[in-house]
Amino acid sequence: MSLLRRAVCLSALCAMTACAGIPTKSFEFDALDAAEQPRPCLIVVNDDWVTAAEKNQFVNVDSDDLLRLEIPFPSAEIEITMAPVMVESGKVTRVPKTRKEARDYSGFMDDTRRLKLTDPKRQLFILARKSGSS
């Protein structure tokens, strides 16, 4: 193979790799409690609680809705934490920074799920009540 042809092939490969980048997928997140009522939650990607709060990644706070998020997949799996929050008059009373804080102040258990790029677009979490809470 000539030097020129080899250089052209190499550049094409480099260009393809650069264009591919990190794959992303749009997911729809929703949360219910065991009685199938909408449950207000903060959606945390890869344990990044700061970004979740900054970007207002909440669901079911104002009304029964869902949250669409474009999730990058730098690795084969990403971790989603559905952290329950307390809401009063359509406002989150306290934004949790840890799973424990979410559990302690909401009366519900948090839930964690590892998602793959090829998983279903709609991701529903059903949260259990903390034992001892009514």
Next chain:
Amino acid sequence: MQKTTARRSRLLLVLPLLALPACGGAGYVRVMSVNPPDASVYINGERVGQGSSRPYTFDFTTSERIYVQATHPDYQPEIEWFTKERIEQMVAANLDVKITLRPR
């Protein structure tokens, strides 16, 4: 010679037909049941009804995994993930999908 050609043509027609079920285009049907039977069942986040036994088609054309959730106000919610391989093993062993909820 003519007989051989006709046989070959017939074979060419039959082969794609044999390949169709192998592709699993229509998915895999499994009977699914949940205990207690009045628990609600969700598949890939969509409510499909209550837990009494019913056949369900597991279709992996849009995702590589399918998740089944069951919930009831008096029980702990449960989730189970199914891959094509897991369902194929269940089909081979003639096993149904059964989810039993634990009381709260």
